[in-house]
Amino acid sequence: MNDMTPIAKTLPKDWETDQEVRWCPGCGDYAILKAVQRTMPEIGARPENTVFVSGIGCSSRFPYYMETYGFHTIHGRAPAVATGVKLANPDLDVWIITGDGDALSIGGNHTMHLIRRNLDCQVLLFNNEIYGLTKGQYSPTSHVGTRSPSTPFGSLDRPLTPCAFVLGSGARFVARAIDVNKNLPAVLKAAYAHKGTGFVEIFQNCIVYNDDVFAPFTEKANAPGSQLWVEQGKPLLFAGGTKGLSLDTERLVLKVVDVVDGDWAAAKVIVHDQTNRAVAHMLVEMPFGPFPMALGVLYDDPAPTFEAAVVAQNAQASAGKKPDLQKLLSQGQTWQVQKQPHVI
Template sequence: MNAPVKIETTLKDWETDQEVRWCPGCGDYAILKAVQRTLPELGADPANTVFISGIGCSSRFPYYMESYGFHTIHGRAPALATGTKLANPDLDVWLVTGDGDGLSIGGNHMMHVLRRNVNMQIMLFNNEIYGLTKGQASPTSREGTKSPSSPLGSVDHPANPCAFALGAGARFVSRGFDVSKKLPEVLKAAHAHQGAAFIEIFQNCIVYNKDVFEAFAAPKGAEEHQLWLEDGEPMLFGSEKTGGVKGLSFDAERMAFDVVDVNGDDWQVAGVTRHDAKNRMMAHLLAEMPFGPYPMALGVLYDDPRPTFESAVIAEREQASSGKVANLAKLLASGQTWTVDGTAQDPQ
């Protein structure tokens, strides 16, 4: 595999001539612009970049990126993306999916692309609802969500995308939200990771699940409830960093965090824990930390690379073919074969 050649582009170089068609006010617009702004900063080449999606509102994404793209079938984007990466490991592959597409019919495929550690960026837009099919409850919909499929309120316990990714063996797990100015930094961190990089992006569905994330993801005023994680830095939150997250020790049953007040720069006195992006247990706790009593954990929860799936496959291919000469005719004639001479036989 060759290192990608960085080139200079602008946001305009990544915009297509297609009319962007999401509902007015949809969070997907903000995510699209964040990606289009980020790629030039990465030095990405449109001719070496491919966006692969499944089915859903999020899956219109490839139409709006001036690069290669593949709008695939429901839930199967991870399988197509894996095949693309194996066929051409030098491609920069971005997988785009939603909470319905990626965690319901596509949950099995998502699990395997994560555990295999195929080198790609996986953006899962989570609006906690099925938007394209008119507002049914999705795997991430909260208990009590009223929808066409759950008119009395959903009784399902919702899936947690980041916890799912960690459970499937992902080596990079992160979170952001659609209108956040910090989303490009999360995308850059995912791109720098060699392996399957999972990014949950909270996305406002203006029609069927409006403002469900408003408490921590509003454009303004929600900073008090955002814990932006930085490796090696204390876990402080709030506009003035007056809140902190403190790790509690193991007891007989569990390990958990506690929220503490911080006065000035005395975060060490308050016992605030430093984030360790390579600590898998800490990542699990952050992923499942309930919002309300705690702030929403955002940024890179976990980043601990290991060899990628395609590098192992390539090494295996090279080992299998070492010292051998390709000969298709010989291969076809090997084993149990027979020859039909073509002479017409008289049925009499």
């Protein structure tokens, strides 16, 4: 094949491996896997140019099921490995697959530094608010009162909000989706199109240890009044357009308002601006119940990437210089070990 030969478009099956997919029957991971495999051909990605990196957890089996390069690494360290991969070959498409425990507990430090550096990669955080692989202990995102083997009387920890955490770490792209929702592929495409770290929190149902924890906003009957799918340049409406979000200018907080006869402007519903970091913070921290769950691309404001800066710095440092390995090895304090006479 020469450079002029067109590359055939891939199909979803081209991204499937011969490995048996082994998650619990009914696990939300199956839906996410299929969504990713369907999305890859549509974004024009190539298996030979793609790397999936995971840590430890149920979600971290993902690389086995993608017909790409992959690394199943150690607990919480997927961001570090992914950074090494991207720096070694910036042309690769790098995806990080992680869970709420993997990324936000033992891996919280690594996640924070990946985000602040703005490595060009996609992070898919499967949030089921529980440690599924190790048999149902509570996680950093578990609700107060969660009963588990490690909290038999109910968790007392205030849960961490993943999107708020990464926004506080300097994230330039933040999105939310649901494992079985038809909008997940669109969110994945937006993350891939973003130049920099694309962080996507995916609400994923753990059917064994935390079943239906997200039902108040994921169940079909509840969805219209409890889901707010944001769209750039569109008013923040939900409940079939009968309710929306307005900004309380005195307290600088969002509030739910009624929309009469579709006149959202009269109700002072704000229009979604995905470059507005302050509103993005408000959206991710809205308490569910009084407010809907904000979903979709909540924040997207690109900035220079880490690997691009590293490549530029290395090019500048090496400009006009010729590589000389012997000179490098002999510089500084060096000595030669002389052969000693054999003594009996």
